[in-house]
Amino acid sequence: xDQQRKNIRIQRGVAILSVALLLIKLVxxxxxxxxxxxxxxxxxxxxxxxxxxxxxxLIVSAKPRDADHPYGHGKVEYLSAxxxxxxxxxxxxxxxxxxITNLIHPEAIHQxxxxxxxxxxxxxxxxxxxxxCIREGKKSHSVALxxxxxxxxxxxxxxxxxxxxxVAIFLTHLYWLDSVVAMLFSGVILYTSYKIxxxxxxxxxxxxxxxxxAELVATLNDNRRENWIDLHNLRIIKYGSILHLDCHQTxxxxxxxxxxxxxxxxLAEPVRKAFGESLELFVHSDGCLEFSCRICSKSDCPVRKHxxxxxxQWTVENVSIxxxxxxxxxxxxxxxxSGK
Numbered sequence: 001x002d003q004q005r006k007n008i009r010i011q012r013g014v015a016i017l018s019v020a021l022l023l024i025k026l027v028x029x030x031x032x033x034x035x036x037x038x039x040x041x042x043x044x045x046x047x048x049x050x051x052x053x054x055x056x057x058l059i060v061s062a063k064p065r066d067a068d069h070p071y072g073h074g075k076v077e078y079l080s081a082x083x084x085x086x087x088x089x090x091x092x093x094x095x096x097x098x099x100i101t102n103l104i105h106p107e108a109i110h111q112x113x114x115x116x117x118x119x120x121x122x123x124x125x126x127x128x129x130x131x132x133c134i135r136e137g138k139k140s141h142s143v144a145l146x147x148x149x150x151x152x153x154x155x156x157x158x159x160x161x162x163x164x165x166x167v168a169i170f171l172t173h174l175y176w177l178d179s180v181v182a183m184l185f186s187g188v189i190l191y192t193s194y195k196i197x198x199x200x201x202x203x204x205x206x207x208x209x210x211x212x213x214a215e216l217v218a219t220l221n222d223n224r225r226e227n228w229i230d231l232h233n234l235r236i237i238k239y240g241s242i243l244h245l246d247c248h249q250t251x252x253x254x255x256x257x258x259x260x261x262x263x264x265x266x267l268a269e270p271v272r273k274a275f276g277e278s279l280e281l282f283v284h285s286d287g288c289l290e291f292s293c294r295i296c297s298k299s300d301c302p303v304r305k306h307x308x309x310x311x312x313q314w315t316v317e318n319v320s321i322x323x324x325x326x327x328x329x330x331x332x333x334x335x336x337x338s339g340k
Contacts, residue, residue, distance in 0.1 A: 007145050008059060010136055014148055015051035017129055021122045022048055032115035034169075035102040036162045039095045039182040040119060043155055043189060046091045050084040050151060078200045081147040085196030088151065092189035095182055103179035112170045116163060123159040126152045147196050154192040158185040212236060213316045216245070216271065221314050223270040226298045227251050227263050229288050231314055233322040243275060246282035250324060252296075253287030254303060260285040286324065294327040 025041040060076045133149025165181030168174070202209075213236060220231065230250035237244045251263050264283045272279055288296065293306035312318065312325045 007136060008055065010133060011051070011055045011145060011148060014129055014133060014152070015048070015055050017125065018044065018047040018051040021125060024118055024122055028115045028118040031111045031118075032109055034109050034112070034115060034166065034178050035098055036165055036178050036181045036185075037115055037119060038098060039185060040122075040155075040159050040162055042095055042098075043088070043091050043158065044122075046084075046087045047151065047155060050087055051148065053080050053083055056080070081196055081200035084147055084151060085193045085200060088193035088196065089190055092186045092193060095189065096186040099179045099182035099186065102182070103176065106175060106179070109169065109175055109178060112166055116166050116170065119159055119163055119166070123156050123163065126159065127156040130156060147199070150196065151192070154188070158188050161185050161188070209236060209238065210316060212238075212243075213320070215274070217314050217316055217319060219270055219274045220267070224314075225263070225266060226296075227255070228267065229292050229296045229298070230286070230312070230325050231319050232324055233284075234319040243279040244282070245271070245279060246284070247319070248284045248286050248322075248324075250286045250288050250292060252298065252301065252303075253289075255287075289324065291326045292324065295325060 022041065022044040025037065025044050029037045029041050130149040130152030133145050133152060135149075137145030137147075137149055162181055162185060165177055169177050169181075213234070216236065217234075220228075228249060228251065230248075232248050232250075234247035235245070249264065249267060251260050255263070264281075264285065267283060268281050271281065290305050293301075293304050294309045295312050296304075297308055297311055298304075309327055318325060
């Protein structure tokens with residue numbers, strides 16, 4: 001909860017900052033009448049709306065679970081990110097349209113030097129704020145905060161490109177470049193919107209996050225104990241900043257309930273250290289079967305039927321299968337024995 005409150009504070013700061021930066025960019029446009037500067041200002045209008053939508057989604061996602069939402073309210077973050085991406089796309093289309101009309105009917109440009117200084121200042125502030133959002137969002141697995149950070153940083157990159165164009169116009173007095181620069185960066189904005197929408201749809205559809213799974217599997221391999229004979233049917237579902245992990249853990253069949261539960265606790269400890277307390281684990285204990293002996297490295301097993309041959313190295317592919325592994329799995333990750 002402390003991390004969630006921190007995320008809300010950061011997003012609140014982003015929303016307030018976006019209003020201030022919008023005002024600065026509008027002043028820059030008023031002084032210069034540059035369509036490239038207007039491009040930046042239009043995207044900042046989206047930043048303002050997206051900032052407050054993101055703040056709302058973080059406040060909702062931080063609510064405790066209830067009878068109607070047994071897994072919490074975290075999915076609202078994906079809806080927020082989808083809305084933000086859609087708004088960025090609208091801004092990109094409007095910027096492209098304005099660029100075309102300005103190329104046909106150009107407006108006079110004034111005080112480019114002042115405009116360049118103002119826009120440069122907003123770029124630096126945006127990048128710094130975006131870095132904070134992305135760092136804290138990744139730490140807490142908050143899709144909404146990461147989306148806000150990427151939006152701010154994409155705004156920085158487009159602003160830098162616009163600055164290059166403004167400097168070129170200032171030096172060459174080729175004022176048609178103003179519209180060309182705006183058109184180019186409308187494409188950058190549209191691509192950014194695509195990536196944000198794609199990520200939000202993946203979250204809504206519970207698409208597998210292979211990068212996150214790979215990090216988890218590596219953590220489990222590094223902390224593996226000899227009683228952890230096998231691991232399978234591993235899945236992760238993200239609800240905003242909350243991660244729900246469930247899997248089947250194979251342990252020696254003769255362990256009593258308390259001993260088997262102790263192995264679950266031992267498995268949970270390194271995972272929580274790596275991913276934080278926002279992770280929920282649902283681990284099902286399985287007793288080993290006779291074919292498990294050949295992949296079991298337990299040295300003092302009193303009921304061993306077959307000698308240990310080789311350990312199955314856990315990978316994203318073979319732990320995701322809903323079947324216990326056997327010795328064949330060592331050479332072919334997709335070959336498994338039946339038995340749950």
